[in-house]
Amino acid sequence: MSIRIMSLSCLLMLGLASQSVSAEVEEGAHDLSVELKPGGSVSNADGLAAWDRIYAVVSHPRCVNCHTDEGGIPMWTDDELGGTRPHGMNISAGESRQGREFLECETCHQTSTRPNTMPHAPPHAGIPWQLAPVEFLWFGQDSKTICEQIRDPRRNGGRGGRGLVEHITHDASLKGFIAWAFDPGGGREPAPGTLQQHLDDTIEWVAAGMPCPQE
Amino acid sequence: MVELRVNGVVQQVDVEEEMPLLWALRDALGITGTKYGCGIAQCGACTVHLDGRAVRACQVAVGDVGHREITTIEGLGTPESPHPVQAAWIELQVAQCGYCQSGQIMSAAALLERTPDPSDDQIDRVLSANLCRCGTYPRIKSAVKLAAQRLQGG
Numbered sequence: 001m002s003i004r005i006m007s008l009s010c011l012l013m014l015g016l017a018s019q020s021v022s023a024e025v026e027e028g029a030h031d032l033s034v035e036l037k038p039g040g041s042v043s044n045a046d047g048l049a050a051w052d053r054i055y056a057v058v059s060h061p062r063c064v065n066c067h068t069d070e071g072g073i074p075m076w077t078d079d080e081l082g083g084t085r086p087h088g089m090n091i092s093a094g095e096s097r098q099g100r101e102f103l104e105c106e107t108c109h110q111t112s113t114r115p116n117t118m119p120h121a122p123p124h125a126g127i128p129w130q131l132a133p134v135e136f137l138w139f140g141q142d143s144k145t146i147c148e149q150i151r152d153p154r155r156n157g158g159r160g161g162r163g164l165v166e167h168i169t170h171d172a173s174l175k176g177f178i179a180w181a182f183d184p185g186g187g188r189e190p191a192p193g194t195l196q197q198h199l200d201d202t203i204e205w206v207a208a209g210m211p212c213p214q215e
Numbered sequence: 216m217v218e219l220r221v222n223g224v225v226q227q228v229d230v231e232e233e234m235p236l237l238w239a240l241r242d243a244l245g246i247t248g249t250k251y252g253c254g255i256a257q258c259g260a261c262t263v264h265l266d267g268r269a270v271r272a273c274q275v276a277v278g279d280v281g282h283r284e285i286t287t288i289e290g291l292g293t294p295e296s297p298h299p300v301q302a303a304w305i306e307l308q309v310a311q312c313g314y315c316q317s318g319q320i321m322s323a324a325a326l327l328e329r330t331p332d333p334s335d336d337q338i339d340r341v342l343s344a345n346l347c348r349c350g351t352y353p354r355i356k357s358a359v360k361l362a363a364q365r366l367q368g369g
Contacts, residue, residue, distance in 0.1 A: 088257075102341055103344050107262075
C-alpha cells in the first residue's frame with residue numbers, strides 16, 4: 001500500500017449518534033477517500049457488523065502487541081517461533097511507554113517513512129515507536145471491552161466519533177502505526193483488510209452511534 | 216552524495232540513501248570500530264550515537280540521518296583522554312574477545328548521559344540488548360557503576 005504525499009483540506013460531514021455536525025478538518029498527506037455519513041443513517045445491526053470488522057483489525061497482533069498493560073512489555077508474534085511471547089532483549093517501555101527509563105524504543109525502531117523490507121528486523125514507522133497509552137489496553141481483551149474503551153473519550157484520548165476518524169487519517173498522513181499495521185513489511189502478516197476499509201468501517205460504526213456488543 | 220557529520224567532522228559520502236549507516240561508516244569512511252553483528256538490531260554490536268542517543272547503525276538509513284551528529288567509539292574519547300566509560304572498561308578489564316565491546320560502551324555512555332545514577336535493573340535492561348557471547352556482563356555492570364561514580368565526581 002502506498003500513501004502519497006500531498007496536502008488537502010476536506011469538509012467533513014460527520015454524523016454522530018443523534019446529530020449531524022459539519023466541521024472543517026485539516027488533513028495531512030494520504031490517499032484515503034473520506035466519505036462521511038450522517039448520524040443515524042446506519043442501522044445498529046450494520047454498525048455492529050462494522051465493529052466486528054474493526055475488532056478483527058484492532059485485535060490483530062500488529063495492533064495489540066503494542067497495546068499492552070502497565071507492565072510496559074510489548075509482545076512479539078511469529079508463528080515460526082511459536083506464536084506470541086514477550087518482546088525479547090528484556091525490553092520494558094516503562095511508564096513513559098517509549099523506553100525512556102530503560103532502552104528507548106527508538107534505539108532499534110527508527111522513525112522513517114521508508115518501506116520496511118528486512119525480515120526479522122525491528123519495524124519502523126513515520127512517528128516515534130512507542131506503546132499505546134496504558135488506558136488503551138487491547139492485548140488479551142475481548143470485543144466488548146475494546147469497543148467500550150475506544151468509544152469512551154475518557155479513555156481514548158478525548159476523541160468523539162469525528163476524532164476517531166481523524167485519528168486514522170492523521171496517522172495515515174504521517175505513515176504512522178495504523179497505516180503500518182496494514183503494510184508491515186518484512187514478511188509480517190498484515191492486519192486484515194485495507195486501511196481504506198478500516199476507515200470506511202469506522203465511519204460506518206460512528207454513523208450508527210458506535211454500538212458495542214453486549215457480551 | 217550524502218553529507219554526514221561524524222565525530223565532529225563533516226564528510227561527503229557517495230552512497231545510496233537507503234544504505235544502512237553501519238556500512239557507510241565501515242566501508243565508505245573506513246571507521247571500523249563500529250562492528251557488524253547481525254544486521255537486524257538483535258545484537259547491539261553496531262551501536263553508535265545520533266545526537267547523543269544510542270541507535271543501532273544497521274537500522275538507520277543514511278538518508279534518514281539528516282543533520283544529526285554521529286558519534287562512534289572512535290569519537291567518544293581518545294587513547295590520551297578516554298571517556299569515563301572507556302576508562303572504567305580499561306580499569307576493570309571488561310573485554311574478553313572484545314567484539315561486542317564498542318557497542319556495549321556506546322550503549323553504556325548513552326545510558327549514563329540520560330540516567331547518571333542507573334539502578335541495577337536499568338543497567339540490566341539497557342545492556343541486555345547488547346549481546347556478549349563471552350558473558351562479560353558482571354564486569355560490564357561493575358564498569359557502568361564505576362563510570363557513573365566518576366562522572367558524578369566520586
